[in-house]
Amino acid sequence: MRVSPDNIQSLQPNEVFVFGSNLAGSHGGGAALVAYRKFGAIWGQGVGLQGQSYGIPTMHGGVEKIKPYVDEFITFARQHQELVFLVTRVGCGIAGFTDEEMAPLFSEAKQLENVFLPRLWWSIA
Secondary structure (H helix, E strand, O other), X not given: OOEOOOOOOOOOOOEEEXXXXXXXXXXXXXXHHHHHHHOOOOOOOOOEEEOOEEEEEOOOOOHHHHHHHHXXXXXXXXXXXXXXXXXXXXXXXXXXXXXXXXXXXXXXXXXXXXXXXXXXXXXXX
16 A cells, blocks of 8 residues: 655655646645645646646536546546555645545556555545
C-alpha cells in the first residue's frame, strides 16, 4: 500500500503533488493554493503537469465530469514511471465531494507503483 502523506510541505526532485483544481486554473485555496505557492502550479492552467504539481479539475460538475481527467492523469502516471505522484484527497475539499465518491475514480491507479494515494482511499472499493 503506497500512502501519500496527509500534509505535504516539501517534495523530492522526482515527486509530483497531485491536487484538485478548476478548469480556469484559479489556484486560490486548498491544495491548489499549496500547489501554486510551493510546487510550481501555474495560474491559469487547470489541468496537467505544472512544475512539481499535477492539476485535476474537480469544480465543473459531478463525478462523471471529473473521471476523464482522472483517467488522463492515470495514463500520464503510467507513461512517466520516473516520477512519483503523491495524490491529495482530490475533490474532497472545496469541491465538496466525499472520499467515497472520489476514491473509486482512482482505483486503477492502485496498480501503479509510482502513485501514492490517501490512506482512506485504499479501503474504499
